[in-house]
Amino acid sequence: MLYHPISPQFFRLSSARYFQSLHDVTKLTMSTDNRRQLPGEHFEPRQTATSDDYTPDQSKSLSLDPPRQRLVDDILALYSCKPTVERVKRYTSDCVYDDQFVYANDRYKMAAQWFALPKLFSASVNNGYQVIKNERDFIQFKNDQSWTFRLIPKTARVTGLVSLSLDPSTVDSDFIQVKYHKDQANDKDYSHEGLGFSFKKWQADNVPKVLDAPEMKEFEQDKHAAKEDVRRYGTGTEDGNAPKEDFTKM
Secondary structure: OOOOOOOHHHHHHHHHHHHHHHHHHHHHHHHHHHHHOOOHHHHOOOOEEOOOOOOOOHHHOOOOOHHHHHHHHHHHHHHOOOOOHHHHOOEEEEEEEEOOOOEEOOHHHHHHHHHHHHHHEEEEEEEEEEEEEEEOOEEEEEEEEEEEEOOOOOEEEEEEEEEEEEOOOOOOOOOOOEEEEEEEOOOOOOOOOHHHHHHHHHHHHHHHHHOOOHHHHHHHHHHHOOOOOOOOOOOOOHHHOOOEEOHHHO
């Protein structure tokens, strides 16, 4: 049926569409606001890979706008044993940091990991990285890092897949923060179960208790940040809600 532009039917239809659009926008805004308030556990990225080869190809790296590039630069500086209070503030107070050795579920625990690195390693050098995903709320890059131990005259070169879930509240700002930081060094994701995970959690919980770093005072209030129970998956394979991707083609 056609409606004349000045007919009553036209105005009723236009009003209905307007209020439906307004309703949809309101729902979206409420959903976004609710997401902003969720703790880091809700932002976990999960993936398995066809290969554990995460060697970066810098010539294929995606370009980033200045705020996102500054974020990645700060993360790489942290990996390179150059922690500062400002760089650690790249994370929200309720963030999660998850790698082979650590599961830290607030910024206080995570800060301890970054400030402890220079005490464990005499040097950490970034050999290159490749941004492979640059989405509104997510940045992912392959990373190549060389770690020189302080007590043992040995350097270990490690490649990994770094996934950063971005904070919805700051994703459009000049100082973007991270809700969930995951670092994977092999083709599997983390199950968050068993003795290995118990050690990761114990390590993160106890390093702040023994670390002598005055910068930690800046983050003491983060011990009380919102937390939820860790997500447990039973396995680090595809069956553990971790879709498989071929990162060698990126």
